[in-house]
Amino acid sequence: MPDDKENTTSNIGTSVGSYQNRTETVSFDLLQPWKVISQNNVYIIYLSIFLFAFYSFARHGFNWIGFSTSLIVSLPIGFAIAFFETQSQEFRRRHRRNHFWFYLFYRTFRLVVWFMVLFFFIMVIVMWLNINTYETIFPHSLYDFFATRKVFEFLGLALAISIFSNFLDELHRKLGRDAIYNLVLGKYHQVKQEERLFLFVDLNNSTDIAEEMGEMEYSHFLQDYFYDISEPIARYFGRIYQYVGDEAVVTWPLKKGIKFAVCIRCFFAIQKQIRRYKTYYEERYGRVPEFKAALHGGTVVVSEVGKYKSEIAYHGDVLNTTARMLGKCHELASELLVSDTVLNIVELPKYLNANQMGAFQLKGKLQEIGLHSVFLSKNRDALIQRRRFFMKRKQKSLAQ
Numbered sequence: 001m002p003d004d005k006e007n008t009t010s011n012i013g014t015s016v017g018s019y020q021n022r023t024e025t026v027s028f029d030l031l032q033p034w035k036v037i038s039q040n041n042v043y044i045i046y047l048s049i050f051l052f053a054f055y056s057f058a059r060h061g062f063n064w065i066g067f068s069t070s071l072i073v074s075l076p077i078g079f080a081i082a083f084f085e086t087q088s089q090e091f092r093r094r095h096r097r098n099h100f101w102f103y104l105f106y107r108t109f110r111l112v113v114w115f116m117v118l119f120f121f122i123m124v125i126v127m128w129l130n131i132n133t134y135e136t137i138f139p140h141s142l143y144d145f146f147a148t149r150k151v152f153e154f155l156g157l158a159l160a161i162s163i164f165s166n167f168l169d170e171l172h173r174k175l176g177r178d179a180i181y182n183l184v185l186g187k188y189h190q191v192k193q194e195e196r197l198f199l200f201v202d203l204n205n206s207t208d209i210a211e212e213m214g215e216m217e218y219s220h221f222l223q224d225y226f227y228d229i230s231e232p233i234a235r236y237f238g239r240i241y242q243y244v245g246d247e248a249v250v251t252w253p254l255k256k257g258i259k260f261a262v263c264i265r266c267f268f269a270i271q272k273q274i275r276r277y278k279t280y281y282e283e284r285y286g287r288v289p290e291f292k293a294a295l296h297g298g299t300v301v302v303s304e305v306g307k308y309k310s311e312i313a314y315h316g317d318v319l320n321t322t323a324r325m326l327g328k329c330h331e332l333a334s335e336l337l338v339s340d341t342v343l344n345i346v347e348l349p350k351y352l353n354a355n356q357m358g359a360f361q362l363k364g365k366l367q368e369i370g371l372h373s374v375f376l377s378k379n380r381d382a383l384i385q386r387r388r389f390f391m392k393r394k395q396k397s398l399a400q
Helices: 002-015 017-024 043-060 064-087 089-094 100-128 142-146 150-175 177-185 206-213 215-235 254-276 278-285 317-331 377-399
Strands: 192-203 239-244 247-253 291-305 311-315 336-339 352-360 369-376
Touching: 043 064, 043 100, 043 150, 064 100, 100 142, 100 150, 192 206, 192 215, 192 254, 192 317, 206 215, 215 239, 215 247, 215 254, 215 278, 247 254, 254 278, 254 291, 254 336, 254 352, 254 369, 291 317, 317 336, 317 369
Parallel strands: 291 336
Antiparallel strands: 192 247, 192 291, 239 247, 291 311, 336 369, 352 369
């Protein structure tokens, strides 16, 4: 059994070794990626292309002039709307507790207004430049557009396409983007093996917080906490596998997770997101969420389970090991523990350091596993102080 595990680790390192060289060429600070368009809003660009292409077809049929102008118009409009929607993340956060249908129609209305305003703005520019609009999606004059049924055709198309795409987007957000595709396509109808990374993120002192707040207030606290950490997880290409009490389990395909060390950087992005809303948590709950995490990877078995309420489930030693690692965080005074298996194949950014904590024989494991504490470089002194504090407290408890 130990030989098999060593071979697995060796195969992982060999299969993804080429990705380490890519990360060395990255010179900018990847802890703060300025995402012009978030992954969740990319669909708006495709929505814009489809909307204007369909509008062109409704007006001129299969006409290359109409389709080419629709593409020229749809791309900047799609990018502009996706940009503004990305930069206004507070909109979704404010309305996260609204009813599904209320939020769906409200967001659809916003997008339709965006399409109308930007399309009108481009039409004004085209008219001002005296560009020939023959067989294009543009009217011959603004009066021609607003005085005929063309404006109603565009509004109807925008409304129908927007509400359908937003419905799918909300469904993906609530059920998991990969989960729907995998279930519909039957990807895991047969049991498969995959190389994956798992990040277990656990809320600290959850029992004490629940007793202090009460069940209802604690549930609201968890709602806000899980909602806020979801955005950086999505930004770093992670997928939330499941929520277990106060714990979130995040997963990546191995090659995607180690590329640019997104699996490790994700944890610090979550910390940054919580600090962003520090004032809100202090005013609303009187405390700011603190959490620890463990990261490990390897081969897991994936399958579709359940006749009713089917879901994609992961099984294997990797998840058990990660859970045991998480239990070591408090003992080792570490916010993030990463296994040797992962750290050997990931190139850490310059702003992150890793301290080797030693090899440990985790509960239920026959072979020892090496653990490393990963932290921001500027927090190294603070980490050493925390470790000394916890070691002294542990010595006192043992003496008693």
